[in-house]
Amino acid sequence: MAQQLMSARSQRTREAILRAARMHFAADGYQRSTIRAIAATASIDPSMVMRYFGSKGQLFDAALDVDLHLPDLTGTPAELLPQALITHFLAPWEDDLDEGSMRLLLRCAATNERAAEHLRQMLHEQFTSSLRGALGAERAAACSGILAAQLLGVAFTRYVLRLRPIADLPVAALADLVTPSLRTVLAADEG
Amino acid sequence: MAQQLMSARSQRTREAILRAARMHFAADGYQRSTIRAIAATASIDPSMVMRYFGSKGQLFDAALDVDLHLPDLTGTPAELLPQALITHFLAPWEDDLDEGSMRLLLRCAATNERAAEHLRQMLHEQFTSSLRGALGAERAAACSGILAAQLLGVAFTRYVLRLRPIADLPVAALADLVTPSLRTVLAADEG
DNA sequence: GAAGTAATTCACTGTACAGTGAAAATATCC
DNA sequence: GGATATTTTCACTGTACAGTGAATTACTTC
Numbered sequence: 001m002a003q004q005l006m007s008a009r010s011q012r013t014r015e016a017i018l019r020a021a022r023m024h025f026a027a028d029g030y031q032r033s034t035i036r037a038i039a040a041t042a043s044i045d046p047s048m049v050m051r052y053f054g055s056k057g058q059l060f061d062a063a064l065d066v067d068l069h070l071p072d073l074t075g076t077p078a079e080l081l082p083q084a085l086i087t088h089f090l091a092p093w094e095d096d097l098d099e100g101s102m103r104l105l106l107r108c109a110a111t112n113e114r115a116a117e118h119l120r121q122m123l124h125e126q127f128t129s130s131l132r133g134a135l136g137a138e139r140a141a142a143c144s145g146i147l148a149a150q151l152l153g154v155a156f157t158r159y160v161l162r163l164r165p166i167a168d169l170p171v172a173a174l175a176d177l178v179t180p181s182l183r184t185v186l187a188a189d190e191g
Numbered sequence: 192m193a194q195q196l197m198s199a200r201s202q203r204t205r206e207a208i209l210r211a212a213r214m215h216f217a218a219d220g221y222q223r224s225t226i227r228a229i230a231a232t233a234s235i236d237p238s239m240v241m242r243y244f245g246s247k248g249q250l251f252d253a254a255l256d257v258d259l260h261l262p263d264l265t266g267t268p269a270e271l272l273p274q275a276l277i278t279h280f281l282a283p284w285e286d287d288l289d290e291g292s293m294r295l296l297l298r299c300a301a302t303n304e305r306a307a308e309h310l311r312q313m314l315h316e317q318f319t320s321s322l323r324g325a326l327g328a329e330r331a332a333a334c335s336g337i338l339a340a341q342l343l344g345v346a347f348t349r350y351v352l353r354l355r356p357i358a359d360l361p362v363a364a365l366a367d368l369v370t371p372s373l374r375t376v377l378a379a380d381e382g
Numbered sequence: 383g384a385a386g387t388a389a390t391t392c393a394c395t396g397t398a399c400a401g402t403g404a405a406a407a408t409a410t411c412c
Numbered sequence: 413g414g415a416t417a418t419t420t421t422c423a424c425t426g427t428a429c430a431g432t433g434a435a436t437t438a439c440t441t442c
Contacts, residue, residue, distance in 0.1 A: 032302070107301045110298045110302065145357050146368050161310060163315075166337065
């Protein structure tokens with residue numbers, strides 16, 4: 001891609017902008033984040049943002065390009081599936097190495113159709129491909145909707161709304177709390 | 192309140208503004224909604240908004256003042272509790288007589304701390320008071336967090352993110368899909 | 383139907399912002 | 413070390429907006 005053709009310097013600048021943009025978009029949403037503020041955080045001139053990303057909208061698109069990193073769960077015994085799902089699902093939210101890109105996506109999806117489409121696409125792809133091996137294509141498709149709803153509910157409640165007690169629980173306790181429900185969903189579809 | 196002192200005409204204007212505001216806030220979020228656009232929808236002059244609500248922020252606060260209308264579930268047999276919960280919870284979203292005020296609250300809570308606080312408060316009060324009679328204060332407090340998370344997940348997925356298939360299901364089918372999980376949550380806490 | 387009050391409109395201010403383009407600084411190559 | 417290309421800064425434009433206050437219109441009451 002174009003990135004490969006860039007000098008190390010512009011590469012660094014580009015990444016600094018992206019990092020700053022993710023922070024701002026995650027904290028304030030799309031509208032309230034200004035190019036100027038993002039540029040200030042990245043310690044560069046606002047017009048650099050235009051140079052590297054063309055417009056605020058394109059910068060946003062670039063910032064949205066994140067990943068759940070759900071592993072392929074093929075071979076995971078049914079018994080352990082709920083635990084594995086919740087653990088892997090929560091991981092990118094908990095240790096946000098990428099400046100909260102998951103939070104950014106969830107928050108912005110609430111008010112921005114572009115982000116919503118991105119999130120829908122991402123959830124669909126990653127859930128079905130992660131579960132296909134373990135459940136078969138048919139059951140994966142049938143379950144993924146309600147599984148996504150439950151996990152999104154937890155993520156929204158914990159990371160965006162910060163509703164107690166869900167927001168305060170250690171991850172392990174949270175996983176224990178949710179696991180039975182996931183198990184129920186997977187079991188209900190078994191028959 | 193001040194409303195009682197107003198003429199019928201100003202009462203009507205006030206309500207027209209509020210209705211228009213809820214529509215816009217629900218559709219576009221706080222930032223992207225402009226006083227001008229709200230005024231246009233309500234077919235009045237932008238400065239009327241200022242007259243009646245003081246500022247965009249105060250108008251927003253007024254628009255957020257909504258209710259889940261969860262009934263007191265005292266006396267509902269445990270067996271029927273999940274069904275009753277999901278049905279009553281979904282109702283205000285489904286038939287949005289109030290111009291989508293629930294959607295407005297959920298959407299805006301994602302990026303607006305004022306709305307988030309409002310939603311947290313509302314969920315806490317309404318869930319605990321609705322369940323206290325049926326479960327006792329202790330169990331109500333213990334369950335309400337995870338119940339809220341699950342129901343918020345469904346609402347977010349269906350009404351805000353519009354992720355399929357959850358977004359397309361008839362309410363009854365959706366209720367059937369979620370009921371087992373709610374039952375699991377309530378059962379898990381029983382011991 | 384005139385006097386007074388409440389509701390509404392209008393013209394305006396200041397500000398914050400996205401985006402532009404030319405100039406300056408910095409690196410790269412011969 | 414001068415020429416060329418790339419990165420960065422700077423000064424600017426136009427626009428959209430929240431909010432203000434005076435002028436105007438519509439109601440009410442006597």
